[in-house]
Amino acid sequence: MIAPLTQEALQQALASLPDWTYDEPRKAIHRRIVLRDFGQALGLMVRIGVEAEKRDHHPEWANVYNKLDIWLTTHDADGVSTRDVELAGVIDRLI
Numbered sequence: 001m002i003a004p005l006t007q008e009a010l011q012q013a014l015a016s017l018p019d020w021t022y023d024e025p026r027k028a029i030h031r032r033i034v035l036r037d038f039g040q041a042l043g044l045m046v047r048i049g050v051e052a053e054k055r056d057h058h059p060e061w062a063n064v065y066n067k068l069d070i071w072l073t074t075h076d077a078d079g080v081s082t083r084d085v086e087l088a089g090v091i092d093r094l095i
Helices: 005-016 038-057 082-094
Strands: 022-025 030-032 060-064 066-070
Touching: 005 022, 005 082, 022 038, 030 082, 038 060, 038 082, 066 082
Parallel strands: none
Antiparallel strands: 022 030, 030 066, 060 066
């Protein structure tokens, strides 16, 4: 079982991921991405999905037209883990 990040480690991770915030009710890190249109949003979702599948770590997300909201949490850890931080970095590089 993977452990959740400590508060200190979570704060350090968020400092390195400036576009992400902590969503306390979800025990997740969150990012909203606004793209040009639906096609661009869908394309990004597919690219993220491929990378998530490679890591066997899948985001919670919502898409409305050109907006994509992504929450990353590790359910087995009951909070944010290193797996979430790693995937957030991958997502940032894909944008």
